[in-house]
Amino acid sequence: xxxxxxxxxxxxxxxxxxxxxxxxxxxxxxxxxxxxxxxxxxxxxxxxxxxxxxxxxxxxxxxxxxxxxxxxxxxxxxxxxxxxxxxxxxxxxxxxxxxxxxxxxxxxxxxxxxxxxxxxxxxxxxxxxxxxxxxx
Ligand SMILES: [Zn+2]
Ligand SMILES: [Zn+2]
Numbered sequence: 001x002x003x004x005x006x007x008x009x010x011x012x013x014x015x016x017x018x019x020x021x022x023x024x025x026x027x028x029x030x031x032x033x034x035x036x037x038x039x040x041x042x043x044x045x046x047x048x049x050x051x052x053x054x055x056x057x058x059x060x061x062x063x064x065x066x067x068x069x070x071x072x073x074x075x076x077x078x079x080x081x082x083x084x085x086x087x088x089x090x091x092x093x094x095x096x097x098x099x100x101x102x103x104x105x106x107x108x109x110x111x112x113x114x115x116x117x118x119x120x121x122x123x124x125x126x127x128x129x130x131x132x133x134x135x136x
Contacts (some may be wrong), residue, residue, distance in 0.1 A: 001092065003045050003052070010037060010056050011063045016048060017041040027051050030058040032069065046094035050085060050102065053095070057084025078119035086123070086132040097136050103129075 007014045012030075018038040027040040028051035037055045039048050058081045061069050068077035082103055089096040106112040106120035123129050 003049050006049055006052055006056070006088065010052070010059060012036055012059050014052065015039065016052070028055045030055045030062070032058075032062045035059075035062070044094075046092065047098050049092060049095040050089055050098040053088030053099070054081045054085035056088065057081035060084065073113065073115045075115040075118045075122070078116050079122055082119055082123045083128070086128065090132065090135055093135070096132065100133060100136050 003016070007016065012035045014037045016039050018040050027043055027047070028038065030037050037052065037059055039051055039055070043051070058077065060066075061077060061080050066077075066080065068074045068080050071077070085099045086096070086103075089099045102111070103120045103123060106116050107124055109117050112120065
C-alpha cells in the first residue's frame, strides 16, 4: 500500500500537505471537532505514511465511538493509535522503521506528552510490538 492508498482508507478527509507546524514535536493530528486529519508537509512519504497510520487509528476510534475517546489526552487512545500505526506499516519497511523509532523515542520521554509516553511504554510490552520489530 502506498500513501495515496492509505489516505483512501481514512474515514475522514486528510490534508497531507499541512503548511503550519501543528504543535510542538507533532507531525500530524486528528481533530475530532473538524473530523479531519492534518499531516505536516515536512517529511518523506514513508514518514507521512507512518504518521497517517497513527492518525487514522485515532479517527477510527472516534468514528466507532471507542471508549478511549471519552477522555481527553487518553493514554488508551494513544495506545490504540500506536497499535494502528504499527499494524498499518507492516509491509512498508521504511514506514515501520520510522514508527518503531518514534515509539522508542516517545517511551524514552524525548518526544510526546505524558499520555503518549505512558502509551509508548505500554505498547512496547506487547507481543505485537515484538512481532513488528521482527519486520524492521
Ligand atoms: Zn480507541
Ligand atoms: Zn496520537
